[in-house]
Amino acid sequence: MSKKIAFLGPHGTFTEEAAHSIFENDQVQYISFGSIPDVLDAVAMKKVDYAVVPLENSIEGSVNLTLDWIIHEMELPILAELVLPIAQHLFVSTAQSSISLSQIQRIYSHPQAIAQCRRFIHNHLTHAEIIYTNSTAEAAETVSENPEKPWAAIGTRLAKELYSLTFLKESIEDYKDNYTRFIVVGENPLQLRSTQTPSYRTMILVTLPKDYPGALYQVLAAFAWRKINLSRIESRPTKKGLGNYYFIIDIEQKMDDVLLPGAFAEIEALGCQIRILGSYPYDVKTKDEVHS
Ligand SMILES: O=C(O)C(=O)C[C@]1(C(=O)O)C=C[C@@H](O)C=C1
Known part of the structure; x- marks a missing residue:
């Protein structure tokens, strides 16, 4: 099945x-x-x-x-x-294909896509109101359903095809990488x-013990002296009060790597809690492999 x-x-x-x-x-x-x-x-x-x-x-x-x-x-x-x-593309309905950037009154897209094109929007779409959508394709759909409106969407080449829209400008993301x-x-x-x-990565969530000076430093040390490579550390609120955070850590190792259980045991001995969010293969596609 x-x-x-x-x-x-x-x-x-x-x-x-x-x-x-x-x-x-x-x-x-x-x-x-x-x-x-x-x-x-x-x-x-x-x-x-x-x-x-x-x-x-x-x-x-x-x-x-x-x-x-x-x-x-x-x-x-x-x-x-x-x-x-x-690659983020700017498109309009075919009825608006001769519109200039300064005449666009609304831009629809997902907040992540809007944020990736901030400079372009600031420089070229100064009169446009930004409307956030749940996805870039939802933005394309909205623009296609309102062909008479001077509205644009930001999204994929595929959405432009699926919703029969016209490019106003291709690749408007602020940074090419x-x-x-x-x-x-x-x-x-x-x-x-x-x-x-595949390469492998393990993502964990660490909760630090309360009022423990240097706890985060010691968590990182458990990885550092074992020469375990970390590629991201980020804090998110636990949602249980101001100043309370989880730390999300990406480790460039598989869970069954010999060194990792030792590092986790050392971190737990500090009074930290570890939740393993995943230990999984990952792949990176290059621009040549994907024509977006
Ligand atoms: O709206 C989409 O097309 C999505 O798949 C969402 C999403 C995101 O949330 O990051 C995916 C990739 C891009 O970074 C922009 C938007």
Whole structure:
């Protein structure tokens, strides 16, 4: 029986592109959901086998909604990660194809996409009101449903095709090395495409003991003296009062690496709690591999 994959929809999102790169298309059934919580709830409630959601962007940083939902609302692990190059395009309905940038009155897009194009918007779309949507494809859909309006959307090349829109400007992201990390969440182990040559990463959530000077320093030391490479450390509020944080740490090792259990034991001996969010393979696609 084919596996069901939930992704942030509607059709034409970057997340859908990521899902298509991760799974063998003929062996799965894709189901779109309108928001990140809906995608993650679908897998938590076993309506689907796996969920694909964005996690972090190289320009704008973490997708906090994804992080918070994974931490607070569910317990399923991260099973895989894919990093995709992201090009943000500006498009309008064909009826507006001769419009100039300064005549655009509204820009629709996902907050992450808007943030990746801040400088462009500031310099060229000064008169436009920004309207945030649940996804870039939802923005494209809204613009296509209102062809008589001087509105534009920011999103994927695929959305431009699917919703029969016209380019106003291609690749408007402020930094050309724009990448987003997408993760697969689910209960059961994942069969990845055989062409992928995975590197491994373990993502953990660390809660520090109260009033313990130097606790974070000692957590990091447990990795440092073992020469375990960390690629990200980020704090998120525990939501239990100001000044209370979790630390999310990305470790460039598999969970079964010999050194990792020792590091975790040392950290737990400090009185810290560790939750393993996932220990999984990841793949990075280059711009040449993806034509967005
Ligand atoms: O709206 C989309 O197309 C998405 O897939 C979401 C999302 C994100 O949340 O980061 C994915 C990639 C880009 O960074 C911009 C938007």
